[in-house]
Amino acid sequence: MTLAVQRLRPFHAGAFLAGLILAVGTIASGPSAAAGAPASAAPQDAACPLRATGGLGVVVERASGRLAVVDRRHHSVLTHIDGLGDLSHASVKFSSDERYAFVFGRDGGLTKVDLLCGKITGRVMQSGNSIGGAISQDGRYVAVANYEPGGVRVFDADSLAPVADIPASYRRADGSEARSKVVGLVDAPGNRFVYSLWDAGQIQVIDMTTMTDDQPPSVTRFEDIGREPYDALIDPSGRYYVAGLFGDEGLALLDLWHPELGVERILEGYRQGDERLPVFKMPHLEGWTMTGDQAWLPAIGRHEILVANRNDWTLEDRIEVHGQPVFVMSRPDQRQVWVNFAHPDNDRVQVIDTESHEILRTLSPGEAVLHMEFSPRGEEVWISARDSNRVVVYDTATFEKLAELDAESPSGIFFTDRAHRIGL
Numbered sequence: 489m490t491l492a493v494q495r496l497r498p499f500h501a502g503a504f505l506a507g508l509i510l511a512v513g514t515i516a517s518g519p520s521a522a523a524g525a526p527a528s529a530a531p532q533d534a535a536c537p538l539r540a541t542g543g544l545g546v547v548v549e550r551a552s553g554r555l556a557v558v559d560r561r562h563h564s565v566l567t568h569i570d571g572l573g574d575l576s577h578a579s580v581k582f583s584s585d586e587r588y589a590f591v592f593g594r595d596g597g598l599t600k601v602d603l604l605c606g607k608i609t610g611r612v613m614q615s616g617n618s619i620g621g622a623i624s625q626d627g628r629y630v631a632v633a634n635y636e637p638g639g640v641r642v643f644d645a646d647s648l649a650p651v652a653d654i655p656a657s658y659r660r661a662d663g664s665e666a667r668s669k670v671v672g673l674v675d676a677p678g679n680r681f682v683y684s685l686w687d688a689g690q691i692q693v694i695d696m697t698t699m700t701d702d703q704p705p706s707v708t709r710f711e712d713i714g715r716e717p718y719d720a721l722i723d724p725s726g727r728y729y730v731a732g733l734f735g736d737e738g739l740a741l742l743d744l745w746h747p748e749l750g751v752e753r754i755l756e757g758y759r760q761g762d763e764r765l766p767v768f769k770m771p772h773l774e775g776w777t778m779t780g781d782q783a784w785l786p787a788i789g790r791h792e793i794l795v796a797n798r799n800d801w802t803l804e805d806r807i808e809v810h811g812q813p814v815f816v817m818s819r820p821d822q823r824q825v826w827v828n829f830a831h832p833d834n835d836r837v838q839v840i841d842t843e844s845h846e847i848l849r850t851l852s853p854g855e856a857v858l859h860m861e862f863s864p865r866g867e868e869v870w871i872s873a874r875d876s877n878r879v880v881v882y883d884t885a886t887f888e889k890l891a892e893l894d895a896e897s898p899s900g901i902f903f904t905d906r907a908h909r910i911g912l
Contacts, residue, residue, distance in 0.1 A: 536605040541586035544603050544904050545861070547872065547879055548591075550575040551897035555591065557603055560863060560870070560903055563881055563891035567606040573597040578900060579620040582907035583645065584627040589902070590645075592621040598632055600648060603904070610648040614641050622675040622911075624696055631673060631681045631694070638667035640683060640694065642705075652696075652704050658688035672720025672731055674911045676744055684717035684731045684740075691717070691731060691742055691751060713740040713751045721776050722911040723783075730754075730776075734788065741801065754801035755785075755794065777818035777825050779842040784825055786813035793827065795845065807845055810836050815859065819884055820866035824848070828857045828871075837871060839887070849887050853880040861901035872898035 544566075547556040554570040572578075574595035581590045588609070591599040596615035601608055617635040624631070629651060631642045642652040656668040668687035676682050679696040691710040699705040715735025722729050722744075731740045738756035743749060777784035782804065785794045793816055795805040811833025817826050825840040834856050839849045854873025861870045868890065871880050874897050881891040906912040 536602070539604065541603060541904050544586070545870075546580055546589055546601075546603070546902050547893075547895050547898050548575050548578045548580070548900040548902075549896040550578065550874070550899045554896075555580075555589070555601060556893075556895055556898075557606060558893070560868070563893065565893060565895075569601055569606055569608065571608060571611075572599050572601075575899070577619065580900060580902040581621060581623045581630070581912075582902070582904050583623070584907055586904040586907050590621065590623065590630050592618055592632060594618065596634070596636075598630065598643065598648065612643070612648050612650075614643070614650075619669075619671060620673055622673050622681055624675055624679045624681070625677055626679055629679070629696055631675075633670040633673035633683055635669040638669050638685075638687070640670055640673065640681065642681075642694075642696070652694075652699060654692075654694060654704065654707055656685050656688070656692070658685060658690065671718060674720065674722040674729065676722060676729070677726040677910070680744075682720075682722065682729045682742070682744070684713075684720050686716055686718065689713055689715055689717065691720075691729065691740065693744075693747070708747065710742060710747075710751045714738070714753065723778055724910060726910040732788065739785075752801075755796055755803055777816050777822075777842075779818055779822040779825070782842070784816050784818070784842075786816050786827075793825070793840070805845055807840060807847075809840075809847070810838050810850065817860055817862070818842070819869070820862055820864065824884065826860055826869060828860060831856075834858075851882065851887065853882075854878055858899045859901050861903055864903065864905040870901050872901055874898060 543559055543561040545558050545560050547558055549556055553572050553575050554568050556568055557566045559566055572591055573593040575593055577594045579592050587603055589601045589603055596613055596618045598612050598614050599608055600610040614632055615634040619633050619635055621632040628645055629642050630645050631640050633640060639655040644651055656670050658668055659665055668685035671684050671686050673683040681694040684691050691713050693708045695706045714733040717731040718734040720731040727745050729742045738753050741752045741754050781798050783796045783798050787794050791809055791811055793807040793809055793813055797804050809827055811829030813827050814830050815828050823842060825842055827838045837851045837853060837857055838847050841848050853871045854876030856875040857871055858874050859872045866884060869882050869884050877896060879893040879895050879898050883890055
C-alpha cells in the first residue's frame with residue numbers, strides 16, 4: 489500500500505490512555521527498565537550518587553596511596569578512595585564517558601576507579617615498576633609504560649584483561665640483548681601508542697589496528713634518536729611527538745603525519761656550552777605549551793623557559809625564571825603560561841604573558857608545589873602543595889586565592905575533561 493492511499497486507523501481513546509500510562513511509567517523507571525534498551529545502558533548502582541561527571545576530578549594523595557575525588561565547580565572533596573598502592577609518581581587517565589579513572593602507580597599497579605560510586609572496580613599488578621600510561625583513541629585499550637620489566641603492556645579498558653605485551657628489547661653495543669625502560673607513553677590518532685626507550689635511544693609506535701586474534705599489534709622502531717630520552721609529549725593535534733634528551737642537547741621530533749621522514753633533531757645547542765646545573769627534578773614535557781606559532785618548553789638544568797618557532801623548530805627566546813622549571817603549562821586560551829619549579833625553588837609559581845614574554849606574577853601557594861591543573865575554560869587553576877598538605881585554587885585573571893582544600897601530601901591533579909584531549 490502506498491503512503492498516498494493509506495487509511496487512517498480509528499482513534500481509540502482507551503487504548504491511547506493505556507499506552508500513555510505505560511509510557512510514563514517506563515520513563516519514570518529510567519532507561520534501564522525500557523524494553524529493548526541498548527545493552528550498553530548499564531543500570532545505575534543504587535549506592536552511587538547521580539551527578540554529572542564533567543565537573544569532577546581527582547587529586548592524588550601520594551603518601552597514603554589514595555585518591556580524593558573532587559567537585560571542581562564547588563571546590564569540595566566528595567570522597568576518598570583507598571588501596572591504590574605506591575602513588576609516588578602516579579598519573580591518571582579517564583574513560584571517554586568520564587566515569588572511570590585509570591590510575592598508573594609506580595609499583596606497577598593499574599587500577600580502574602568508578603568516580604560516581606567512589607570505589608575500585610578493577611586492579612592488576614602488571615609489572616614491578618611503571619611510569620604512566622595512555623588510553624587509545626577509541627577508548628578500548630589502556631597501555632602502561634614499564635621500567636621493570638622494560639616494555640609496554642596493553643589491557644582491555646572494560647575488563648583490564650591483558651591484550652598485548654610488547655617488550656622494549658634492543659641490542660647493546662657489545663651485541664648482547666637487553667630491555668629498556670619505557671618513558672613518554674602517549675596516545676596518538678589512529679589508535680596508536682607512541683613512547684621512548686631510555687636505554688636504547690629509540691622512539692617506537694604501536695599500531696593497535698593491526699592486531700588480530702593471532703597476531704600482536706605491529707611496532708615501528710626509530711633508532712639513534714639521541715641519548716637517554718627521559719620524557720616526551722604529543723602536540724594537541726596529535727601530529728608531533730617530541731622526546732626530551734637527557735644525555736644530549738636538543739630534542740627529538742617525530743612527525744606522525746610523515747613517519748617515513750624519520751626523527752629530526754631540534755633545538756640542538758640550546759645550552760650554549762654553559763656549565764650544567766645539578767638537575768634536582770627532571771622537567772615534565774607533558775606540561776609543555778603551544779601558543780599560536782610557538783612552543784614553550786622547560787630547559788634541562790637551567791633557570792629558563794625555551795620558546796621555539798613551531799614552523800621550523802628554531803629557538804626564538806629564552807625567558808629567565810625563578811628556578812629549574814618542571815611544568816610549563818598554558819592556560820586554555822593560551823594567553824598565560826604557568827610554571828612551577830624543582831627543589832629548592834619549589835615554593836613558587838610564576839605566570840608569564842605569552843605575548844610580551846614578561847613575568848606577570850610570582851605566587852607562593854605553599855611548600856613543594858608539584859602540579860597544576862586548569863579548569864576546562866581556564867578561569868581557575870588548582871595547585872598542589874605537597875609539604876603544606878593542601879590544594880590551592882586561584883582565579884587566573886585576578887590571581888586571587890579562591891579556595892584551599894586539605895589534602896594529604898597531594899601531587900597530581902586531574903580533571904575529567906582530559907578524557908577528550910589527545911595525549912592527556
